[in-house]
Amino acid sequence: MPYPTRTTPAAILESALQLLESGGADGLTMRSLAEALGIKAPSLYRHYADRATLEAALVAHGAVQLQTMLKEIAEGTPAARLRQAAERYREFAHAHPALYALMMQPQPMTGAPKALWNTVLKLSSAVTKRDDDTAAAVALWAFLHGFVSLERQGAFGASGPQAGFATGLTALMVGFGKSS
Amino acid sequence: MPYPTRTTPAAILESALQLLESGGADGLTMRSLAEALGIKAPSLYRHYADRATLEAALVAHGAVQLQTMLKEIAEGTPAARLRQAAERYREFAHAHPALYALMMQPQPMTGAPKALWNTVLKLSSAVTKRDDDTAAAVALWAFLHGFVSLERQGAFGASGPQAGFATGLTALMVGFGKSS
DNA sequence: GTCTATATGCGGATAGAC
DNA sequence: GTCTATCCGCATATAGAC
Numbered sequence: 001m002p003y004p005t006r007t008t009p010a011a012i013l014e015s016a017l018q019l020l021e022s023g024g025a026d027g028l029t030m031r032s033l034a035e036a037l038g039i040k041a042p043s044l045y046r047h048y049a050d051r052a053t054l055e056a057a058l059v060a061h062g063a064v065q066l067q068t069m070l071k072e073i074a075e076g077t078p079a080a081r082l083r084q085a086a087e088r089y090r091e092f093a094h095a096h097p098a099l100y101a102l103m104m105q106p107q108p109m110t111g112a113p114k115a116l117w118n119t120v121l122k123l124s125s126a127v128t129k130r131d132d133d134t135a136a137a138v139a140l141w142a143f144l145h146g147f148v149s150l151e152r153q154g155a156f157g158a159s160g161p162q163a164g165f166a167t168g169l170t171a172l173m174v175g176f177g178k179s180s
Numbered sequence: 181m182p183y184p185t186r187t188t189p190a191a192i193l194e195s196a197l198q199l200l201e202s203g204g205a206d207g208l209t210m211r212s213l214a215e216a217l218g219i220k221a222p223s224l225y226r227h228y229a230d231r232a233t234l235e236a237a238l239v240a241h242g243a244v245q246l247q248t249m250l251k252e253i254a255e256g257t258p259a260a261r262l263r264q265a266a267e268r269y270r271e272f273a274h275a276h277p278a279l280y281a282l283m284m285q286p287q288p289m290t291g292a293p294k295a296l297w298n299t300v301l302k303l304s305s306a307v308t309k310r311d312d313d314t315a316a317a318v319a320l321w322a323f324l325h326g327f328v329s330l331e332r333q334g335a336f337g338a339s340g341p342q343a344g345f346a347t348g349l350t351a352l353m354v355g356f357g358k359s360s
Numbered sequence: 361g362t363c364t365a366t367a368t369g370c371g372g373a374t375a376g377a378c
Numbered sequence: 379g380t381c382t383a384t385c386c387g388c389a390t391a392t393a394g395a396c
Contacts, residue, residue: 002396003362029389042392043362051390106333134341139327139348143319146326150318153286161314168319171355176347178354182378183380209371222374223380231372 007037012047016058020098027098055102062099063112066092070119078126079173085123086144086169093148104145128176136176143168187217192227196238200278207278210234235282242279243292246272250299258306259353265303266324266349273328284325308356316356323348 015036019028030051034041048054069092073084093100107113117137124137147165150156156164195216199208210231214221228234249272253264273280287293297317304317327345330336336344 005361007361030391031389039361040363041390042364045391046361104329104333104335106335109335109337135343135347136351138330138336138341138344139323139351142327142330142344142348143323144326145330146324147319147322149284149329150322150325153284155284155286155289156318157289161318163315164318164322167315167356168322168352171316171319171352171358172348173355174358175351175353175355178351178358185379187379210373211371219379220381221372222382225373226379 006039007043007047009047011037012044012054013057013061016054017061017096017099020058020102021096024098025101056107058099059103059107060112062096062103063116066103067112067116067119070116070123078123078129082123082127082140082173083169085120086140089144090148090151090165094152097152100148127173140172143172186219187223187227189227191217192224192234193237193241196234197241197276197279200238200282201276203278205278205281236287238279239283239287240292242276242283243296246283247292247296247299250296250303258303258309262303262307262320262353263349265300266320269324270328270331270345274332277332280328307353319356320352323352 012033016028016033019032019036023032030041030044033054034044037044044054048057066089069088070085073081073088075081076084103113109117120141121132121134121137124140125131125133128136130136147168151160151162154160156162192213196208196213199212199216203212210224211221213234214224217224224234228237246269249268250265253261253268255261256264283293289297300321301312301314301317304320305311305313308316310316327348331340331342334340336342
């Protein structure tokens, strides 16, 4: 056994996620990933056909993780649940900024991402009391994504007005009801 | 005069913007820009110290352009003006996606970007009838930025629910008034 | 499944001549 | 201000041996 197996699929994903978190989007390369695993770059191509395939696996993993966070929230009124989900969405984006950015890149909305969208749709539709209220879900998602993106980029300054998060979220939920 | 001047500062900016629009963020390199101008890459360093300096000039140019669009809107109620400004923001982002993305990257909020922010702050504060209502302005900006970003990335699908734009904008404005 | 060696391409940036 | 020549580093990916 001159070249024994030194990696597992799980270890590859784990290392890749770690590189994303520590070094950002540019921190993850086939070379750096291989080095983190203690192997050489070409060996990775036995596990993933190319870089795009690896990224797709990371995106799917992230979508499942986020969806799980959004589903496992405490019981309560629809508004309270939506508020809690919004907070968790924000937490996830800031806890894994590079992974989140990867997830928000153009992707086919199938598999895990699709399930994630359905979760958001259900949570917001419960607030507006209209089944499949895609317009409300889209508006909410846009606000969440925009806020965490601007926040991550430091657009609000170091001690920025994070009060805007509560303000916007409340305004959206109130407005959904009043503007029907 | 063996090597006469073949470029002007204005021509460099114009070519750079054109490359951004046609080829996206990756379409603009010192090499490609030089070629578009009919000169060689090293010559560019006589005009801009490095790539970062060039990008800063592009960001400033874009901020001025966007701010001008937002300021020159028709008279009317504060709500109508804000709605119109929001539409123009969206138009700008879609007309110059790569430039917009560049502008939204971490930047010092000084000079042109700062003036742009002040314009948004005035427009939204007029609606909420509170001076310097940064929370409302932040919420609005987050929604706008999130929507155009998701839209640009095709997250809503080809024939996506763009109704979410009107829905979210209306809900925010209504909610701002009701949730004070 | 891993290795070494290599092909190929891209990018930013500098030195020194004219 | 522009040029040629060049350095340097980074990346994805493949070929073929073990």
